[in-house]
Structure formats: C-alpha cells, structure tokens
Amino acid sequence: MDEPGTVHLWSLREDVAIERGDDGDLLLAGPWGDERIGDAHPVLREALYRMELGPVLLSNIESAPGSPVLGAGLYLVLLPALRRLSHLIVRTLGLADLRGPLLSVLPLTRPAVFVLPRLGETEPVRLHRGVTLLLEAKGFRLERGGAQHRVLLHRPEPMWVVAMLAAAITPEAVARTLPLPLPRTVTREILEYLAAAGMLVRGSAGRDSPDRP
Known part of the structure; x- marks a missing residue:
C-alpha cells in the first residue's frame, strides 16, 4: 500500500481580517497594522478569502472562467x-490521510519570513539549546527566545521527530530510528519546517551557530 504524501497548506493568522477598501483595494488588518493590496489579481483575492477561513491547498485555487492564468501560472501569481x-x-x-495536520508554523514578528x-539526508541537525516545549490544550508548541516563528505540533509524528533532536543527527538516521516508521520524505519535510521556523541548528554537532537560510 502506498504511503500518504505530504500536503502544504496556507492560512492567515486568526487575528487577520480582510476588508475591502472604498477604492476596491484589499486591506488586511493584522497585529502590526494594515497591509493594503492594490489591484489584487482575482486569483490572489480568492486565495486570501479562503485562507481567512482556514488552511488551503494552493493547487485547489482555481482561476476565474476565461482567465489566462491557468495551471502552474497560478503559482507565478500567488x-x-x-x-x-x-x-x-x-x-x-x-x-494526505484525512487525520489532520502534522504541524503549523506561526509568524510572531513583522519581519518574519518563512x-x-x-x-x-546526511546533514546533521539538532534543536537549538534555547528551544522550549510547552503543552497546550490542543497539542504542544515549540518556541525559542528571539525566534520569529512558533511551531505548533498537532500529531504524535512530529513529536517523535523532535524527540530525536537532543543531539546532532541526520534526517536519514531520524527516519531509520523512529519508534514507528514514517516515510523518509515526511521526516525530512518535518525537519525542514522546523529549520525554517528557526528551531534547528544545521550542520553542527557542537556549539550553536546561526541557521543557514
């Protein structure tokens, strides 16, 4: 039986609201002020409206009938x-197993870029020494002082991966030694999300060093 593949979902922070300006522009009201989007493409408008409601798969965003933007061109717009x-x-x-998301990465600052x-597969990674794991009502969260993102862990699988990261270990070794098997690609993508969120030290078994972009 084929293993389920990963899906990458996008949503707006819960404290972001979309408003339509008098001039037709979109206004995204968020925790750091308003973001104005003038002359937004219809595909972008549709994506943002859906993202305000919850996580969406960008490949499910369809262009309007008759639009010249189709297929891969959607990504060039979005x-x-x-x-x-x-x-x-x-x-x-x-x-893609209908059991809910693995993890989410929430931006915490205006300059945050994901x-x-x-x-x-053979690049050593480990948790930053300043990372803390905290229990919440709906799972666990990872955070680190000075990091621009917070990670929410929704299912056991990313917890298994995090538990392997006290010392430097390669993605290949993580996948091989997990208590229950995960496809190697899934393990690596969990690690990549953690790295993008600033939770990992890459390529160093010793002292903390800045993550490479």
Missing part, C-alpha cells in the same frame, strides 16, 4: 504576493 505577506501567513504541513530550506 507565490510572490504571498511571500510579501509571509508575516501574516501560517504554514501547515500535513499528510523559507523552506533543502536538507540533505
């Missing part, structure tokens, strides 16, 4: 605009 709004967007990693790195 991704640059969403990247500029990174400080308002929650990024969520899930499995960029997924590419981890090699």
Whole structure:
C-alpha cells in the first residue's frame, strides 16, 4: 500500500481580517497594522478569502472562467504576493490521510519570513539549546527566545521527530530510528519546517551557530 504524501497548506493568522477598501483595494488588518493590496489579481483575492477561513491547498485555487492564468501560472501569481505577506501567513504541513495536520508554523514578528530550506539526508541537525516545549490544550508548541516563528505540533509524528533532536543527527538516521516508521520524505519535510521556523541548528554537532537560510 502506498504511503500518504505530504500536503502544504496556507492560512492567515486568526487575528487577520480582510476588508475591502472604498477604492476596491484589499486591506488586511493584522497585529502590526494594515497591509493594503492594490489591484489584487482575482486569483490572489480568492486565495486570501479562503485562507481567512482556514488552511488551503494552493493547487485547489482555481482561476476565474476565461482567465489566462491557468495551471502552474497560478503559482507565478500567488507565490510572490504571498511571500510579501509571509508575516501574516501560517504554514501547515500535513499528510494526505484525512487525520489532520502534522504541524503549523506561526509568524510572531513583522519581519518574519518563512523559507523552506533543502536538507540533505546526511546533514546533521539538532534543536537549538534555547528551544522550549510547552503543552497546550490542543497539542504542544515549540518556541525559542528571539525566534520569529512558533511551531505548533498537532500529531504524535512530529513529536517523535523532535524527540530525536537532543543531539546532532541526520534526517536519514531520524527516519531509520523512529519508534514507528514514517516515510523518509515526511521526516525530512518535518525537519525542514522546523529549520525554517528557526528551531534547528544545521550542520553542527557542537556549539550553536546561526541557521543557514
């Protein structure tokens, strides 16, 4: 039986509201003030309206009938605009198994930018020494003083991965030694989300060093 693949979901922070300005522009009211989007493409408008309601898969955003923007072209419209709004967007990693998301990364500051790195299978990683794990009503969260993101752990699988990161270990070794098997690609993507959130030290078994982008 094929293992379920991962899905990458996008949503707006819960404290972000979309308003339509008198001039037709979109206004995103958030914790650090308003973000005005003038002459927003219909695809971007649709994506933001859906993201206000909850996590969405960008590939499910459809262009209006007759629009010249189709298929992969949607990403050329969406991704640059969403990247500029990174400080308002929650990024969520899930499995296509209908059991809910694995983890979510919440931006905490206006300058926060979320960029997924590419981890090699043999590149050592470990948790920053300043990372704390806290229990919440609906799971656990990871945070670190000075980090621009917070990580919410929704299911046991990312917890298993985090538990392996007290000392430097490679993604390949994490996947091989987990208490229950996870596809190697899923393990690596969990680690990449943690790295993008500023929770990991990469390529160092000793003292803390800045994460590479």
